[in-house]
Amino acid sequence: MYFCPLYSGSSGNALFCQYGETRLLVDAGKTGAVLKEAMARVGVPPETLSGILITHEHSDHIQAAGVMARKYHLPIYATPETWRAMAGKIGKIPGDLIRTVQSGKSFWLGEIGVEPFSIPHDAADPVGYRLWGGATSVSTATDLGAFTEDVYSAVAGSTLVLLESNHDPDLLRANPRYNQALKARILGDHGHLSNEACAGALLKLVSGGTKHLILGHLSGENNTPVLARKVSEEALAREGIRPGEEILLEVALRDEVGKIYMLKETE
């Protein structure tokens, strides 16, 4: 199974996953041109995708969804509430490209088994996805205000998890460009996961057997890759775990196409 965070961050998200002949994107939150270029970097023409899975209707996840669906004739998968919420934002989608998903209802998209699960976030009906290729699985856990027990049980034991490490709460509180309402939204239970909350979730995931952890959806203003990594590394160190040995800990950058992770069946 191949996984590549093409982009991850509050300014745009698109994740690529391939197993066998099936290729898909989770979210398409950059312009069509930027995503086409990013996909060329990993050697994947957009027209070879089997579909686009949408997590929720915020623009950093759907910006190019409509454009790509129409241009490359790609089906889009989203919950009915997400479809309603993004209807005015992605333009008209031909009926044969509209697919609905539901939290807790798994399905096959080609050779990839897809398990949507609910996440606590301030959107209509947001979901994360666990994607199965054989016995290997990759999960997305970004855009969530809290790493709840339900989210944990949905992703526990995944081979790789893209986990949100959105902000440093002190940087966020001190940011003069964010008003109080926005700060409260981000810090709330339906906002975004802080570096500290991420580190707590990461320890749980590691204890559940996950060995590949990618920190993602970093804020551009209220975090840095160095800080996000440091908080998680320190939490692991307190448990006697050194990243690079037993587990892989990396940060998906906001403005650079991520690297391709090749996950072997035995991992």
Ligand SMILES: [Zn+2]
């Ligand atoms: Zn987002």
Ligand SMILES: [Zn+2]
């Ligand atoms: Zn969001």
